[in-house]
Amino acid sequence: MRSQAQETDFELAGLNAGSENPPLADTAVSLAFPDGGKEAWTCLLGSALILFPSFGFQTAIGSVQDYLSTHQLADYTVRDVGWITAVLVFLTLFLGIQVGPLFDRYGPRMLLIIGSLGSTASYFLLAECTKYWHFMLCLSVLGGISSAVVTTVSISVLSHWFYRRRALASGLCMSGSSAGGAIIPLLLRTLFKEYGWTWSIRIIGFMALGCYAAGIMLVKGRLPMVGETKAIVDLRAFKAPRLCFLAVAVFAFEFIIFGCAALLPTYVRYSGLDLDVQFYSLTVLNSMSLVGRVLPGVAADLFGRFNILLTLACITLVIMGSVWIPFGSQNEATLYAVVAIFGFGSGGWVSLAPVCAGQLCRTEEYGRFYGTIYSVAAFGVLLTVPVGGELLQSTTPQALVGFYAAVLLIGLISVGMSRWALLDWKWKWKVKV
Template identity: 30%
Template sequence: MAYRFWASTFSYIGIVTDVFGLTIFSATLLMFSTIGFVNSWGVFQEYYEEDLLRHTSPSNIAWIGSTQYALSYLTSLASGRMFDLGYFKIPLHIASCALVACTFLIAECTQFWQFFLTQGVGIGLCSGTMFAPALVIVSQWFSKRRGLAIAICAAGTPLGSIVFPVAAQNLIPSIGFKWTVRVFGFIIIATLGTANILLKRRLPPVNVRGGLFNLKAFRNRAYTMYCISGIMIVLGLYTELTYISVSAVAIGVSKDFSFYILAIANAASMLRVSLGLMADKIGALNTMAILTTLAGITTIAWPFAKNESQLIVITAFYGFSTGAYVTLSSIPAVAMGEMDDAGRRVGMFFSLIGLGGIAGPPISGAISTATGGFVAAGYYAGGSIIFGVLLLLVARYLHLGRLWGKF
């Protein structure tokens, strides 16, 4: 029934046959289980601060989440190269099993270093091993409507980021933290198991010369600038997502509802499917530039929310706008070279922007602790995002050779 629903839906918008529908369906499940789970970190940040790790500073706790974000990108360097060489199914199987094991191990952790290794390092590495090749596979199957296809499968990310926080809010009071995390593990077994069966590449592997890094790709000045812009954007992009539940409690929002704040942000990003249509019309990079600027503005505005209603509005705009960059950022990287080397090129891009992901939330946490609030952290993170957008426009100019155009 599920397959018939997805296939009929995708056929209705005119982009798939049966195999196309299965590709997007399986990629959606994979994104749900990896980046969707990783982006639910805000729930864990708040719970650890209030309970399990209450004697650890928020900035130190944030290193767990930022390590997840960063390794989800950094690992793409190796997984992208292995994909180009034809190694996809075996790494996918191994990473899936390891991610499930790490999820169950979280329930047994009691100390910071244990959470850091299992949740930060383990889940981050496994997620990065899987999600970048999945995006390249979708790019292989689609050309004319690639933006829409990527956006649809990437909708699995906010879906996971909604399901896990809402489930945590309802399950922790009734069955406790340990069994809540175990339930997450069972969910991931089902979703990743299905993805492992259905997800298949279209093009045969090509042994492009070189190792993990293709340094020649950086001779393309547009690609180099695109990578630099990504580092700056990601340096600030996850600050609000990490601390929004904590800031909600600080302004008087009930702890019960603070769990839903994160879900609202991710629910708004479900609208990213419409961004795929926009990307196909005006270009992926142009779409990212517009919406990521809005993400920077909402990040700056976030600490000034004084009540629940204001925070909900800002959160909704933030969730919708961040979906553009997360969803579409692989498309320009694929377009800046040959398809034979796309996996390695996307992997290098994600690995480099992971440097911003690992440093961003802890820096924001340190700024927040030093200043006694989130205003300065909002300025720092939002300013970094907007500066990254300016560099994004420079990359577009270098690629097109003119100030404006579809890209």
């Protein structure tokens, strides 16, 4: 059972805070974190390196999915092939609910070694796949479980080192996945033409092995490990309306982000644009996502995490509704422009949503709370590619973008409600929260 002092600390963490000041705005707590220094920045670099071939490959998965749709799995529909990538990302997010408590108890090192070995093995096995069930087992199941371990630990460990700069640190860390999502499609574009499927994926596997090895050496925890792990799902957290609304928002954001990442090359093909645009559009998307994961983090530490998240969602929704839906599939220049803006905005969602979640719990329990919220979001990524693929194949590219814009509207409203609940249902425009 928790002591009275622990319960008081838990309340200070923001689960029932409703003051004008943002949760966790406690000077004594802030001073207990390095928020910089050699060890903190080294750990952050290691986390970014680990996310490069894990989340980075998943944000570039559209180039792999479209290749499979036109080669090994050409006899299957876009929806059917979409289930392979959907299960991959679903397991990555959903199993974070299991990894979070394990991180709290055992720390990062052992988990990263196990996850990295599994992820590397999945790449080399993927290179040998020829049938649908091969891809489902090697890429979806083994790859998803392994990615769940390395990505959850890489992100959660930042909460040991950063407090005031946590949004910036999260953005810099997540930029590793954006860099992977930008570079991997360009590599595959060349590798597929010159070496074919098998050696292309093997080369990605060797690259992943190098990144994981470097990351494991650099990442380390700082806070004491929890002696026991309690509930895997902290149901008490959902008693707070602001966390419930944030979970809905994250569900919507992940639904859109991974749907676009997986279906963008197929969207380009159905729009009748040049084949190279399939790879270049993903590079533009993830390059701008890299910028979007860093700069909003700086702004969020100055003006409030929820405030910047709301702003990014509003801007992206306006661009999708006014430009992408009516004009995005007409020419390459317009597509690149709207994809760039979408990439910047969605990059901010990815980096800021976990930091907003961190305002709702104590640092020692961040792994569990992070896993709880993203277990909800996991069902969004499970559905988005099959649903979006079916919609794209049966209607038009414009209808697909319109559908994602509607989902984004739900996410925008949910973030606003979470912020409103955070202020005890007293909306204040100028509060830094």
